[in-house]
Amino acid sequence: MEVWNYINGHWVDIGNWTVAHLWLILVSNSVAVFIGVSLGIFIAGKGREKIADTVLYLAGIMMTIPSLALFGLLMPLLSALKLPMIGFLPAVIALILYGQLPILRNTYTAIREVDPAMIEAGRGMGMTPRQILLKIKLPLAVPIIMAGLRNAVVINIGIATIAVFIGANGLGKPIFRGLRTTRTDMIITGAVFVSILALIVDSLLALAERKLTPEGLKK
Amino acid sequence: MIKLENVKKIYADGTEAVKGVNFEVDDGEFCVLLGPSGCGKTTTMKMINRLIPITEGSIYIDGTDNKEMDENELRREMGYAIQEIGLFPHMTVGENISTVPTLKNWSSDKKENRAKELLKLMGLEPNEFIDKYPSELSGGQRQRVGVARSLGADPPIMLMDEPFGAIDPITRDRLQDEFLKIQAEIQKTIVFVTHDINEATKMGDKIALLKDGQLIQYSPPAELLAAPKNKFVRDFVGSDRTLKSLRLMKVEEAMKKSPRLVTEDEPLDEVKDLMKKEDVNYLIVVKNGNELKGWINQEDVQEVSSGTVADAMIEDTGAAEVGTSLADALTLMLERDVANLPVINEENKLQGLLTFHDLQSLIGETYTESGGKHPGVSQ
Numbered sequence: 001m002e003v004w005n006y007i008n009g010h011w012v013d014i015g016n017w018t019v020a021h022l023w024l025i026l027v028s029n030s031v032a033v034f035i036g037v038s039l040g041i042f043i044a045g046k047g048r049e050k051i052a053d054t055v056l057y058l059a060g061i062m063m064t065i066p067s068l069a070l071f072g073l074l075m076p077l078l079s080a081l082k083l084p085m086i087g088f089l090p091a092v093i094a095l096i097l098y099g100q101l102p103i104l105r106n107t108y109t110a111i112r113e114v115d116p117a118m119i120e121a122g123r124g125m126g127m128t129p130r131q132i133l134l135k136i137k138l139p140l141a142v143p144i145i146m147a148g149l150r151n152a153v154v155i156n157i158g159i160a161t162i163a164v165f166i167g168a169n170g171l172g173k174p175i176f177r178g179l180r181t182t183r184t185d186m187i188i189t190g191a192v193f194v195s196i197l198a199l200i201v202d203s204l205l206a207l208a209e210r211k212l213t214p215e216g217l218k219k
Numbered sequence: 220m221i222k223l224e225n226v227k228k229i230y231a232d233g234t235e236a237v238k239g240v241n242f243e244v245d246d247g248e249f250c251v252l253l254g255p256s257g258c259g260k261t262t263t264m265k266m267i268n269r270l271i272p273i274t275e276g277s278i279y280i281d282g283t284d285n286k287e288m289d290e291n292e293l294r295r296e297m298g299y300a301i302q303e304i305g306l307f308p309h310m311t312v313g314e315n316i317s318t319v320p321t322l323k324n325w326s327s328d329k330k331e332n333r334a335k336e337l338l339k340l341m342g343l344e345p346n347e348f349i350d351k352y353p354s355e356l357s358g359g360q361r362q363r364v365g366v367a368r369s370l371g372a373d374p375p376i377m378l379m380d381e382p383f384g385a386i387d388p389i390t391r392d393r394l395q396d397e398f399l400k401i402q403a404e405i406q407k408t409i410v411f412v413t414h415d416i417n418e419a420t421k422m423g424d425k426i427a428l429l430k431d432g433q434l435i436q437y438s439p440p441a442e443l444l445a446a447p448k449n450k451f452v453r454d455f456v457g458s459d460r461t462l463k464s465l466r467l468m469k470v471e472e473a474m475k476k477s478p479r480l481v482t483e484d485e486p487l488d489e490v491k492d493l494m495k496k497e498d499v500n501y502l503i504v505v506k507n508g509n510e511l512k513g514w515i516n517q518e519d520v521q522e523v524s525s526g527t528v529a530d531a532m533i534e535d536t537g538a539a540e541v542g543t544s545l546a547d548a549l550t551l552m553l554e555r556d557v558a559n560l561p562v563i564n565e566e567n568k569l570q571g572l573l574t575f576h577d578l579q580s581l582i583g584e585t586y587t588e589s590g591g592k593h594p595g596v597s598q
Contacts, residue, residue, distance in 0.1 A: 121305030124270055124378070125319050125368075126294035139309045214309030216352030 002185040003192075013174075014193060020169035021197065024160050028092045029153050032099030036152075037145060039100075040107025041133070052108060059101040067159045070094050071166045091160065091168035098159055099152035106148025110141030139214050146209035150202055157198040161190065171197065220246055221267060221376065221408060225276035228262050228432075236262045238432040239276065244425070246375075247406040251423035253413060255455070259432040260412045264378055267410060268294045280376070295319050298369035298377035298407070302384040304361050306353040312338070312364050313349040319372040337367040340401060359390040366398065370405070379411045383418070395421060416456055420444065420463055428452055441467050461582050465545040473545055473581060474562045474571035480505050483512060483529040490528055491520055501559050504532050509569040511538055511561055538563045541570055545581070548573055 007014065043052035065073070071094055075085045083089060114137050122132045164172030171194045178186030210218075221244040228237040237259040244250040252260035265271040267278055269290045278285045285293055306315050314321075316337055317330040325333070335345035341363040353361055362383060369377060383391045383398075399422065402409065413419055419426050420440040428436045428443065436448045444464040447453040456463065481490055481502050494500065500517035513534040523531045538561040539548045552560055558575040 115303070115305070117301060117303030117305035118307060119305075120270075120303075121299065121301060121307075122318075124268060124294060124299035124301065125371075126291040126322055127318075128291055131322070136307060216307075216309045216311070216354060 003188045006183075006185040007189055010174075010189075014171075014189070017169065017171045017173050017190075018193060018197060021157070021160055021171045021194075022201075024088070024091055024095065024163065024168060024170055025153060025156055025201070028095035028160075029099055029149070029156060031092070032096045032103055032152060032156075033149055035096065036100050036103030036148070037107050040104045040145075041111060041138075043104075044108050044111035056101075056105060056108065059104050062097050063101050067094065067098070067162045068165060070097065071163070075166075086167035088168055090166050091163035094163065095156045095160060099156050102148040102151035102155070103145065104148075106144045106151075107141065110144035111137050114140050140217070143209060143213045143217060146205070146212060150205045150209065153205060154198050154202055157194060157201065161194055220244065220279075220281055221250075221410065222279040223263070223267075223276070224279070226263065226266060226273055226278060227275035228259070228266060228271060229274045236432055237266070240429070240432075240434045242427055242434060242437050244408055244410060246408050249402060249409045249411065249422060249424045251411045251413060251419040251426045252429060253416065253419040253423075253426050253455075254429035254435075256414060257431075258429040260414075260427075260429050261380055262432075263429070264380060264410050264412050267376075268297050268299065268378055270294075291322075295322055295372065296374050296376065298371070298374045298379075300365050300369035300377070300379045300382040302381040304365035304382075304385070306361055306364060306368070308353050310352075311349065312351050312353070312356070315353070315364060316368045316371050318368060319374075323372055325372075333371065333373075334367075337370055338364075340370075340404075341367045342397060343367075358386050359394065362386055362390075362394060363397075366394075370407075375408060377407045377409045377411075379409060381413055382411075384413070391418075398422075417463065420467055428455065430455075462546060465549060465578075465581075468545045468581075469541070470539045470543050470545060470548050470560075470562045470573050471541050471570065473577050474573040475577070476571045478503060478569075478572035480509070480569070481515070481528050482506060483527065483532065485528045487520060487523060487526055487528060487531060490515070494520065503559075503561055503569065503572060504528055505569055511563050511567055511569050514559070514561075537561075538569075539573065540565065545573075545578065549578055552578075 039055065042048070043055050071090060074090045074094060078085045078090055078093075118136055118140075119132055122136050127135065160168070160170050161172035161175055164170060164176045171190050173190070174186040175190035178184065178190065223240055223242050226237060226240045227235070229235050240259075240263060242250075252264055254260045262271055266273045267280075267285070269285060273286065280288070280293070307318075313331065313334045316334040317325070320330045320333060331349075334349055338345040338348055343360065343363055348356075348360070348364075353364070356364065362385075366382060369379070383394050386394070395418065411422060413422075420443070423440055425437060426440055426443050427434055430451055436443060436452050438446075441464055443452065444456055444460045444467070447456055447460075453460075479493075479497060479499065479502060481493075481504055483504055483506055490502065494502065494517060501514060503514050504512045506512050513532045515528060515531050515533065519531045519533065537551075537555055537557075539551055541562060541564050548560055552558065552575060560573045561569055562571045562573055564570055
């Protein structure tokens with residue numbers, strides 16, 4: 001009941017937090033996809049197995065750093081670069097890093113796992129390496145890359161709540177304030193909306209995944 | 220024409236996969252590269268379109284060294300079909316077939332017409348299949364689409380790496396027959412890799428038998444079977460090579476062209492005398508010149524005391540048609556328990572007579588191991 005009262009009295013705030021939260025996710029994951037897919041394609045190239053191992057290892061380590069610690073670690077780095085230490089930018093950077101592993105690993109795996117017979121056929125018919133990548137490997141990798149992206153987005157929607165500790169806006173706000181003032185209704189409100197947001201975004205991405213999956217690969 | 224001149228492949232670790240191979244494939248010729256696994260047959264084929272770089276020697280395509288050509292251009296001028304087929308699952312049958320035409324920037328009308336033409340050629344209804352995805356096809360249909368794709372831009376040369384390897388024997392047999400019919404029509408220069416001696420003798424105009432990177436024998440199938448160069452070839456073609464060569468030869472190659480004939484209305488007395496004189500116990504009966512009617516044998520003729528041939532004749536038009544293989548003719552003889560088989564054409568006109576005795580002497584001939592003669596023309 002308390003929760004409902006709180007929600008009812010704060011629709012505007014909740015709306016703002018949600019939009020800010022979404023914006024954070026949108027910006028960070030767009031960049032994460034761009035970096036992750038490009039890097040994934042690069043390390044999946046011939047003769048780059050060593051680089052691939054290193055990059056995936058580093059991305060794996062990144063995931064094990066607690067988010068609060070990562071925010072803390074970013075501060076001296078950003079200050080050395082004369083960039084803002086708190087607020088939107090450090091939050092985006094942290095989320096980009098967290099989003100890397102699922103996208104990178106899925107891109108890498110998907111491209112490496114393309115049936116060699118198909119690549120052989122493509123090469124034998126005179127496709128250039130670039131044509132093989134764009135016409136065969138990438139279309140076949142799309143469903144798996146999309147699954148990685150979904151994974152990254154859901155993880156980041158959770159982590160973005162913690163970004164409030166370094167001054168970013170979002171649905172972490174009511175949780176953070178509630179914790180400080182022991183207001184359970186605020187904490188629950190924040191948590192519920194983060195969950196709803198994650199569910200909705202995930203379903204939308206699932207829809208996009210189906211749309212982007214080449215027709216012949218659908219069951 | 221494809222010409223291989225002292226072609227070698229030595230890998231970085233020193234392995235010599237192909238050790239100086241020389242041979243030529245004429246335009247329109249079906250050349251089979253045959254040998255046990257690891258003999259270098261696939262490596263040799265892949266050096267033709269430079270999927271594997273040549274270490275030493277040269278391969279000439281219509282006189283041009285393939286090293287001097289752009290590798291992608293080179294490959295687009297050669298059809299390529301592989302055992303795993305490698306159809307692109309995210310593309311429709313039509314898009315798959317149009318792979319090379321797309322790379323060559325053909326117009327979409329031209330591509331569609333070509334794809335439909337090829338589907339028809341492969342015995343697949345164009346409008347039904349062109350928009351299907353590979354996952355909706357059966358194994359045999361996929362294989363057909365794979366071959367259609369390799370014919371996409373109508374290349375003069377085709378490279379085929381065990382294209383019928385991954386399917387059940389019955390479908391494979393049918394696809395081989397269909398492909399031979401298609402080849403008779405399109406007359407491509409084909410280099411075809413297989414480890415299956417039966418497929419090789421069935422499909423090839425010439426067989427290049429390889430072992431440990433060396434070309435052991437390069438001959439037409441009949442010669443390979445009849446005159447193996449050494450023990451390896453003999454062992455590889457198998458102890459049933461006689462039966463294999465019977466499969467290769469047609470009845471008209473072994474039949475007597477003008478057997479003794481009688482007509483229905485000839486008096487039996489005369490025929491009895493004839494049989495005695497010529498020492499035969501079997502005669503073919505014809506009417507209207509050379510239309511097959513039946514046959515008579517010694518015993519029946521003796522039992523009937525008088526009358527004409529018609530009274531003793533066994534009316535039977537069982538015969539082998541021209542074009543039947545000797546192996547099939549032999550089966551027919553054994554099934555019908557006869558020692559003589561008339562050979563007819565499509566209009567039931569007698570062309571000759573095949574006797575069990577002729578077959579026996581043919582079989583004996585391949586076992587003498589002496590000559591390099593084609594058994595079919597050596598009588």
